[in-house]
Amino acid sequence: MTIATLASAPKAAGSTVIAEARPKILLVDDRWENLLATEKVLKSLQADIFKASSGNEALSLVLRHDFAIVLLDVQMPEMDGFETAVLMQEHESMAGVPIIFVTAISKEDKYASQAAAIGAVDYIFKPINPDILKSKVKVYLDLYVQREQILHLNATLSQSNEELERFAYICSHDMQEPVRMMNAFAGLLSETSEETLDEGGRRYLNFILDNARRMQKMISDILTFSRVGREDILLETVDCGAILDEILSEFEDAIQGSYAEIVYDPLPSVETSSTLIRVLFQNLIGNALKFQNGSRPPKITVAATPEGRFWRFSVRDNGIGIDESFRTRIFTIFQRLHRKEDYPGTGIGLSTCRKFIQLCGGEIDFTSAPGQGSTFYFTLPRKEGRSHEAV
């Protein structure tokens, strides 16, 4: 199963990388016996332990390694723990690395506050209770490993996002071209050689033309979907009534052909993206005209009412309706509920609508009675007077 292999491959690769890079712990203490004792306590943790017996030695290790956590003795000759910590934090790789101060002396609060000011996450006293030390260090190690995993996942995600963007580019520039050529020359052939072709030949030519058209529609729908979120959304005052009129004239043939009746009240002007309104009306009106069983002429009602901080638009039809069990599938990309022979489509339209409207701060949903019709609702934030504010 190729698909299963592909799907599990990134996970397997990810865990290998993390298993290879064990987190590193740095122990700093001027007394060797303390270092050995602490090492023994922490040995069972899944980490590599580095030991330094002076502040200088610790600093040189910090230059060469990325540590998950540092345990730092406060009382050391030459450079004490606080000085060492300050110098360590000048190094870029130490940003965000937890430091635990360990000390035998003074349980006074002022040392603890000094340690906190330097950025220590914890402060523990000798004699060390091995269980407490171990469980504290384990918490920080777990945090470190989780953070590394998230960073790794983020890198994988942004890589696949880039691949997706490249894919959309290939769709627009390289795939549209050959499909357009196929359609154009098959069209020319059917115009110029209609008589010389036999019935089979004409049928095959029509297959080519039909499929080229379907492929073109799929490519342009995928492009629209992938552009949403990639390109900046331009907010402006949009006359929704004017856009509805434009869309209705685009559907003029379908409306006249099916004797459809379109009813709508005056629609408001809304501060939003004109492309969004166009995409919504194109898909909702298109679907309302398409999903009909032909027993009666389509009747479509478009309305908008203010509702709190939102405008609520509705597009109601008297078509075949949608079964309640399809509620979640209907807005998912490439999900089609019908055979293409019955109702053609790419399964991209409503998912584009939802992706786009959510980016603009609205929502889309529907109610339906199978056999009687559906009503699609969408909301858009009302931002009256916003355009007068100096932004």
Next chain:
Amino acid sequence: MKPFKILLVEDNEGDVEMTQRALNSAEPPCSLSIAHDGVEALELLGLEPGPASDGKESPPIPQLILLDINMPRMDGKELLDAVKSDSRLRHIPVVMFTSSESPSDIRECYERHASCYVVKPFNGRKYAQALHDVVNFWSTTSRLPN
């Protein structure tokens, strides 16, 4: 009437064929030169020496350039820059004729002073009609007094 001189810059043989067919029946009659990428176009326009300009006298300056965007060696935007920065050529109207509907392509071409941006229609008849409209408009414009 003298034919209307057009330079078509297009790498796709299918598009060259479609454009030639469309312009055969255009009004006014057109004479078409073809460059297959930006570099060949520079040679035909006399901006660069090269095989396309070799052995010919100073090439005729077209009255209209039909320009694709996505081409090997030198793309349409680069050629547009070259044409618009040459004092001898910058008056020639350049009509972008491309399959890209990308808003950034459209913006960048107008910023580079393209005269017009036409997306190649998918339908063959509309493709020919779009070219007829372009030729009709720019040949009329070229006859207007300056």
